[in-house]
Amino acid sequence: MDTETDTEHDWISTPITADILRGALDLEHTEHGVLPHRLPARARAQCTDGQLAMAESQPSGVRLVFRTRATAVELDTLPTKRVYVGAPPRPEGLYDLLVDGRLAGQASVSGGNTLTIDLTTGSAERSFGPVGTLRFTELPDGDKDIEIWLPHNESTELVALRTDAPVEPAPDRGRKVWLHHGSSISHGSDAASPTTTWPALAASLGGTELINLGLGGSALLDPFTARALRDTPADLISLKIGINVVNADLMRLRAFGPAVHGFLDTIREGHPTAPLLVVSPILCPIHEDTPGPSVPDFNALGEGRLGFVAMGEPAETASGKLTLGIIRDELARIVEQRSADDPHLYYLDGRELYGDDDSAELPLPDQLHPDAATHRRMGERFAKLAFAAGGAFGGPGA
Incomplete structure (x- = not known):
């Protein structure tokens, strides 16, 4: 070549x-x-x-x-x-x-x-x-x-x-279409190549056709994104929600819960029974207990590095500002509430893809985004958790 x-x-x-x-x-x-x-x-x-x-x-x-x-x-x-x-x-x-x-x-x-x-x-x-x-x-x-x-x-x-x-x-090989939406991490920020973003790796391991709507900085529960997901033919759907809502400091807890419900309602209009997996944020130490916004670390830029810092204060959660811990609790609550009427709705804690032990071994280089090795680990783990028997995408309805 x-x-x-x-x-x-x-x-x-x-x-x-x-x-x-x-x-x-x-x-x-x-x-x-x-x-x-x-x-x-x-x-x-x-x-x-x-x-x-x-x-x-x-x-x-x-x-x-x-x-x-x-x-x-x-x-x-x-x-x-x-x-x-x-x-x-x-x-x-x-x-x-x-x-x-x-x-x-x-x-x-x-x-x-x-x-x-x-x-x-x-x-x-x-x-x-x-x-x-x-x-x-x-x-x-x-x-x-x-x-x-x-x-x-x-x-x-x-x-x-x-x-x-x-x-x-190319002929249709009969593979299921997996439609995924998330933030820059799903988009592939800092992955080594287009087939080694974590969704691409997971799709390959799961034998699916990927449509990746990971949108850097833009997984913000926008209604037009929900309608795009609703109107796109797919067999399997996943949503990775949370980090952009925090680092954009976009909304408070009062707005977040109804926005998630509305997002899910819209998707279900077009995909009433498709397996739908809600994934909470991976571990991100700067925002676990500290609200956003996150902004560039100008000290790092002065040293020729790209990094980010959280500008919120933990005490601000009392007025409804969001942290990743709060978002995980709210997403788990919403999925549990809705699953009584939606047996094809599932929840995955993002820390199962990247958690405390992973952070100690493979810290986020700029405090927000995983490196190439972490993308591979996340893709392999998602495939094992979601596509294997008993996973959201591995059951008889998937």
């Missing part, structure tokens, strides 16, 4: 359309090609928040999937890369190539646009760059399923797909 232009193959161009793209809820046609979105246009129109716009356009879990005899594949893309002022350079976004379900290559695309973010002021400046080309060669002969997973943390316009043999949509 390499990323230089190749003139040795007789290339066949294939339009990039929804029938060869999985994990996106919408495709926007741009001047360059198509931009996958993980929220539909109606939802995007109901919120102008820049963080949400950035997160939902980053294609976590989105992949090109097709069947072909091709031994070489080229993909032109226009990525948007992020730079944080004062922080270490971010690694280049990776594209993972899977052949018949097995990782067969990885590469990045140079060029593209750059979004420079100043955390001290909250400002963002965009600069524009050229389209880049990704190329995988020397693929095995014969018919095979090809998957190209897009970078989970770079908005990616898809410009052109070329192969040296015809392409057709």
